[in-house]
Amino acid sequence: MQDSDKTLIEIAQASAPQSGIAPMQRIDCSPENIEQGLARLVLSLVELLRQVLERQAIRRMEGGSLAENQVEKMGEALMVLEAKIHELAASFGLTPADLNIDLGPLGHLLDK
């Protein structure tokens, strides 16, 4: 167990996760960054869906409602999808951490 070494910016943001009205976080759509901005938006949504599907797959695997070959196919698809998302993100100069958009009063797209 260790104490956090979060930066103060993270602390300021973490201190206020619940309430709020309309902060000003925006995707960067300036002409020079439009591709990266859109890629970030699209890949973030794909990553969200991938994580939802992954949790659902594990629940179904635990529930025993899938045949072995179905588990294998689903797992392989999710694994390849994750690799592809990272590959595409890297090609746009994005890190995995970039695929978590700040939705203002709702917090981040993916819970950190």
Added chain:
Amino acid sequence: MTLLAYCVTKTSAVVDAPLTGVGGSPIQNVEHGDLRCFVSPSTEDSPLPASQVRDAALAFHRVIDRIFDQTAIIPFRFPTLLPRETELIAYLAEHLVEYRAALTRLRDMVQMEIGLQFKGSTSNRGIAESSGVLGAEAKPSGTAYLQKIRARHEKLEVAAKELRQACLSFTKEWRQRDSSEGIRCFALVERGSVGRFQTELRTVGIEPDLDARLSGPWPASQFLKEE
């Protein structure tokens, strides 16, 4: 005039607020019913340049921190901007009952957070690599991939349970949820028990491949609504 909102307290709380906040703007009060919101005027109507965000966030946090040291608060996310005071009043009116109840229930409470995750990984990429899909040197196994994710999650759950047990006597309430990086645990602790809570948690041994980060005390944002 655009307002930057910091936090909400009860009007009955005696608070010695800072004189200035973000950008050196004066801290003001807006009250509705028995709620008081701390704000400062802002001239910003577009996103701050990255170079100024850090300083603004630090100034914002200093205000929040100073008020939170004295009383229970409901903080706003940074930067929450409202175009007019009437909109803030309407917001306070909408949440009057909820916030009043929360500030009363949580008045002597703070929130401690423990972030549990595997060391050196923020995603399943390591799992994919060990399953062979990225290196393409061995046949990837989808089943092994899902089983590893499940096993990792179970390990985190066990660690969270041990942490919870260790601080049970200092914790009024405990909440936890999965995150993209692991599990986030939130403990509701009395202000006067924070030191003992921290001491107790530091004695807990966790698996060497896990990372547990304790932070706080924070405003009890995760406990605003009763379960």
